[in-house]
Amino acid sequence: MEYLLINHLLNTKKTFMFIYYFERLEVWKNARSLSKDIHILTNRFPKEELFGLVSQLRRATYSIPANIAEGMSRNSSKEKLRFLNIAYSSAMEVINFLILSLDLEFLTIEEYNYTREKIGLITNQIYALSKKIGES
Numbered sequence: 001m002e003y004l005l006i007n008h009l010l011n012t013k014k015t016f017m018f019i020y021y022f023e024r025l026e027v028w029k030n031a032r033s034l035s036k037d038i039h040i041l042t043n044r045f046p047k048e049e050l051f052g053l054v055s056q057l058r059r060a061t062y063s064i065p066a067n068i069a070e071g072m073s074r075n076s077s078k079e080k081l082r083f084l085n086i087a088y089s090s091a092m093e094v095i096n097f098l099i100l101s102l103d104l105e106f107l108t109i110e111e112y113n114y115t116r117e118k119i120g121l122i123t124n125q126i127y128a129l130s131k132k133i134g135e136s
Contacts, residue, residue: 022072027125031065031087034118038094045106047089053106057097063090064122077133089133092121 022028038061042054064087071083098115101107107115 020069020073022069025068025129027122027129028065028068028072030071030118030122030125031037031068034094034115034122035065037115037118042105047105053097053101053104057094057101060090060097061094063087064094068126077079077136080133084126084133086132088123088126091119091126093112095119122130 033056038057042057045054067083067087067090071080071087074080074083095116097117098107098112102112103107
């Protein structure tokens, strides 16, 4: 419910709350959506993986939108780029854990391909945003 409310507030022109710059970025929205997807997918992983692979995969995924948000709050281009680089690196970490999850048969090939495609979109968006910031 809260997710739908936030989406509604972010997509409504008449809001009564301040929306930060990062909340308007498609890359942040996509990374946030990926975080939700990974959280749901990992709920089905074996319970003995809760403090292992599940924790690692979730933390790496949550790191992507968190670093985009933190980076966009920085004043200098250099700092913005540093946090975007961390977000990109976290996406690579997520891919590693997804491959392992597929190898261990915790994910179907369809789930893997869907999340891998989403990460591809996000990393392309991070690259484009980094390039734009680097040129300014």
